[in-house]
Amino acid sequence: MSASCPRRPDDVTTPAPSATPPATGRLRFEAVSKRFGDHLAVDGVSLDLEPGIVFCLLGPSGCGKSTLLRMTAGFEDPSAGRILLDGQDLAGAAPHRRPVNMMFQSYALFPHRTVARNVAYGLERERLAKPEIAARVAEMLRLVQLEPLGTRRPDQLSGGQRQRVALARALAKRPRVLLLDEPLGALDRSLREETQGELRALQRRLGTTFVVVTHDPAEAMVLADRIGVMAAGRLVQVGPAAELYERPATRYVAGLLGDVNLIEGRLGEGGAGRLRGLDTPLGALTAFDHHGAGAAGAPGLLALRPERLRLGGEEGLPGTLLDATYLGDKILYRVGMADGRVLRAAGPPGAGPGVGAPVRLAFAPEAASLLAAEPA
Structure with missing residues (x-):
């Protein structure tokens, strides 16, 4: 879990009253590679993602898509190249200091904490004031339609409800980019299809940049504004779903x-x-x-x-x-x-x-x- 780096007063610029605030969440990869010993997991990936979109990294297991996500989150360091968020190089920034957050396939919920306290966890780590934490948790539970379930524990929830708790927790810290690693992989088919629509609608309401890793082409085509197909650590083709389907490059x-x-x-x-x-x-x-x-x-x-x-x-x-x-x-x-x-x-x-x-x-x-x- 991560948070935005605190700004110093002299870092803050106030736009003119009539100015439109610039969109945030533009993610850029410049010739990014990652080696694990002799294995080249990610091979010279260059990519520029406009803010506010859903971008899906699509490919089979071992193609490098999750490694690319983990480098963005700060859990791995690139062997070469740069990852920039809104023009700022993320190199050297610890995961909790990056304005991104990551949601894992397993959801990683705390079994002893209630739904509300799971959502509050990252905010408590940041030592936010209790009234602000309570307000943020209430906002997130409304967003994912779990308001009545705040006092339940994860083992009292369905798979789809646990998925929404994990999503609420990831969004509570208001990241500029949300990274989702196979976010619907633990759900059965009918629930996965239902949740795809909910996830897409939620992203549209928030306007947060989502980067989703999946091995399911149908899921990528439902969720994504753009898809990046990966093979053997490389980006093979990037574009909207219709373009990749109708005009494949390989x-x-x-x-x-x-x-x-x-x-x-x-x-x-x-x-x-x-x-x-x-x-x-x-x-x-x-x-x-x-x-x-x-x-x-x-x-x-x-x-x-x-x-x-x-x-x-x-x-x-x-x-x-x-x-x-x-x-x-x-x-x-x-x-x-x-x-x-x-x-x-x-x-x-x-x-x-x-x-x-x-x-x-x-x-x-x-x-x-x-x-x-x-x-x-």
């Missing part, structure tokens, strides 16, 4: 963000509006090259989401319908192609061709993306 990002068809081939020459051809075993295909897939003749991949692949019509790639799975809001088709590959297409519920029927698959060029063939 095979890794394409697969991480959802189901995708990948068709390999050789890149052709570039055309107007970044349209390029790809010579594939299925024939010449056209897609958008958003990120610069490579030179003409180099290996490339066409990435196409199942919902962008249309089943039916007289034009398109010929295949055979292998099966159709009803999923409520859509039907997922598996289509066998002439070269032995299987492509997946999605369409609205309704009557369709039977299994074994010849079908054609078509797509608009702007619905597909070209990627470099490298495995990352």
Whole structure:
């Protein structure tokens, strides 16, 4: 847990009455790396986060996302690079002296303390006056809708309620940035989905910068204004959820963000509006090259989401319908192609061709993306 460093009187500047106070919580990483012996856990991460957003670090276990969070909190020191908050280098600042706070997956609540005293813990450590502590605790319990439960202990609460107590405690000290390490990982699926909406609504009301670590792509897409996908200690791609989903930069990002068809081939020459051809075993295909897939003749991949692949019509790639799975809001088709590959297409519920029927698959060029063939 951490707190803002106390300012000296000469550090304080008073804005003009008509001035709008500058937004706080801008977090900047400049070529940040972290080594543990021979292992490079974080590799040259550079990132600039505007204040007041929810930013999700997304990736599998061991990719470096939690290490990056711990360096921001002050629990680890960077081996190289700088971390700045509102332009101030955090190097050398102890965790409790940083204007950030961290909420852990385990919640780390004190079992012998009531809900109210758990929320008050960091404020008591700062030796705030008792009336101010009481007012701040009441404010936080109202914020997370736990006012009637202030006298209960953690073991008398549900998992979702314990999560909200931990969140209230983390926010009680009014950090400029709140760091959340897998904050919903201990909840079951239905409660996790419900809490995602509550967490997002709470952040909007507060305007505090949230940095969330998660391995769940769906959670990142629900929560985040921007997502940073990490792999092997590096940031692979950063952007809004729609951009990463529709225009992935690599095979890794394409697969991480959802189901995708990948068709390999050789890149052709570039055309107007970044349209390029790809010579594939299925024939010449056209897609958008958003990120610069490579030179003409180099290996490339066409990435196409199942919902962008249309089943039916007289034009398109010929295949055979292998099966159709009803999923409520859509039907997922598996289509066998002439070269032995299987492509997946999605369409609205309704009557369709039977299994074994010849079908054609078509797509608009702007619905597909070209990627470099490298495995990352």
